[in-house]
Amino acid sequence: MFFKFIMRRLLYVIPMLIITTLIVFSFILLIPGDPALALLGENATPEKIAQIHAQLGLDQPVIKQYLNWLGNAVQGDLGRSIFTGQPVEEAVFSRLGVTFQLVIVAMIFAIAGGLFFAITSIYFPNSWMDYVARFFGTLGTAIPNFWLGMILIIFFSLQLGWVPATGFTSITESPGAFLQGTILPAIALGATGMAQITRHLRSSLIEVMSADYVRTGFSKGINRWQAIMKHGLQNAMLPVVTTIGILFGNLLGATVVIETVFAIPGMGQLAVNSILQRDFTMLQGVVLVLIALIILINFITDIVYALLDPRIEY
C-alpha cells in the first residue's frame, strides 16, 4: 500500500523534472552576454566568434540544442565548462557534497532550535522562556543572513578565535574540523528558518492545545508535558512539515550568499562564479541539480506528511 503510494508519487516527479529542464534551458538563453565574447574578449573577430559558436553548438536551432543537451543530461553528461573544460557533472557533484553538508547542519539547527523554542514557549506560557522564544522568533526573521554571518565571524572568529572564519572541511575527512568550519555558516544560514519554525509551530501548538482531543487527553489524567508531546506535537507538526520543506529550498538558495561570506567552495559559490564568467553550461548544470534537489525534497515532504497524518489516503 505504502510502497505503491511512494511509486505513484515518484511518477509525478518525472514530468516535473522534464518541465524543469525546459525552464532551466530556456531561461539561461535569456541571460544577456555572449559566452563567445566572454571567452575571447572584446577584440574577437567575427570568424573566431562563429568558430566558438560552432564548437559550443550555439549555431544550431534552439530546439535541437535543447534536445542534445537533454539527451546527454539523461545519460549523466551535463557538458563541459566552457572555461575550464571540466565536465560539469564532476564540478557540480564535488561542490554538491559541500553544500549538502552545510544545508543539513543548518536544517538540523533550524528544526532543533524551532522545536525547542516552540515547545518551551507552550510549556511555560507567559514566562521569561516564552518571551525569549518569541523574541528569537521575531529577531530571526528580521536579521539578514549575510549580516548575521559577518557578525558571527567578527565575534566568534576574530575576537574570541574559537572557530576559523572561512574554509570548509568535509565530514568524511575530519568530523571535528567539519563542525568547526560549518557551525557559524550553519547558524547564519539556519537562523531565519529556526525563527520561522518557532513561530509557525508555536501558533500551531497553541491552536492544537485548545482542541477537543487534547481536553479528552486531560480528562484521562495526563499532564501538560504528555499533552504537548503525545497529543499536541504530531498534530501541530502537520502544517510545519510544509514550512520545513519550503525552508530546505530557501536554504539551498541562500547558500549563494553564505558561501560567499564564509568562502566555502560549494554550489552557491559555483553558481556565482558561473554567472560572472557567463559559463552557461556550468550554470545550467548547477540550476538543474538544485531544482532536482528541491523536487526531491517535496517528494520527501509528501511522504513525511502521509506518515504523520493517517487521514491522507495512499
Added chain:
Amino acid sequence: MKITESPLLEVKNLQTYIKTKKGEIKPTNDVSFSINRGEIVALVGESGSGKSVTSLSIMGLNASAIKYKPESSIEFKGRDLLKLKEKGLRKIRGNEIAMIFQDPMFSLNPVHPIGKQIAESVVLHKKVNYKEALKRALELLNKVGIPDAARRINDYPHQLSGGMRQRVMIALALACDPELLIADEPTTALDVTIQAQILTLLRDLQQELNISILLITHDLGVVAEVADRVLVMYCGKVVEEGTVDEIFDSSLHPYTRGLMSSIPPLHGISKDLLDAIPGVVPNPLELPKGCNFVTRCDFATERCHQVEPELTRYPSGNRVSCWNKLDKEGEMKEHVTTSINS
C-alpha cells in the same frame, strides 16, 4: 435506586466567577447538588446556563480565567476536589471520574489509533504494560458494541462513523472503571436514531457497572429516557430539582414548564408551532435584581422583580426557586410558605 450511604459526589455552594473589564460574570452562582452511587442525575439548561462549567469544575478542567469563591466545595468520596493539587486531580481524572464530550468528531485524537487512545488511559492509572492495556481496550470496545473490534482497534477515528466514535469515547471513559461518569451532551452531535442507541448503551452500562452518571443536556427527551433525578439550571443557578417523575408530572417552575412545552409531541396531532419561551437569556453582566427568569416569565409579579426566590422543598418532593409555583394545569398558585407583605 438505593440511597443507603453518603453521596458519591456532593457539590456545595459552587460559585465561579470570571473577572472581565465590564464586571464580574458568574457562570455558576451557588450551585449545590449531590449524586448518589448508581444514580443518573441530569443537569438541564440552555446554552450559558452554567451546566458545562459545573461539570468541568468537577474535573478541574475549567479555563484558568474561571475562579472559585472560597465557600465552594466539591466533595468526592470525602475529598474536596477544589482543594486538591493538580497532581492529585490527575490521579482522579480518567480513573475515578471520567468524562464523555459532546462532539465525537473532535474529541478523539485524529493521528492515533483508537485502541492506543484507550490503552493510554489504562497504562496511566493501572499497573499494566501497554500490551495488557491493549487487551483491556479490546475488551472495552467489545463491551460498547463495536463490531469486529479486534480489527477495528487499529482504526483511526476518521475511519469510524459518529456513533461509533461516541462508543469509542464511552469505552475510553470506562477504561479504568470510574465511579462517576460525566457525560456532557453525549448525544447532541449525533443522528436521532444513533442518539437512542447511545442512550440505551449508557443506561445498560450504568446498570451493569453500577456507576453514577452526571448527564449534561439541553434535551428533556434524553432526560426522560435515562435519568433518575433532574436539576434544571438557569443563569448559573439551579431553579428546580426533582426526580424524573416529579419534573415531568408536576414541575412547578415556569421555566421548566416552558422547556417541556417546547418538546415536540410524539403522538397525536402536532401543533403548528411549538411553544417557545419568549425572550432571550439575560446578559450575564446585567442580571435582574430579583429572580433571573423575571424577564421571560408570564407570571412575574412585583415581588419577583425585587427579591430573589430561594430553592424551597415542596410536599411533592421538588425543590423549586419560584415565588409563584404552578399547579398541574399551569395556573399560577400563590407561594404560601413565605410572605413579603409582613
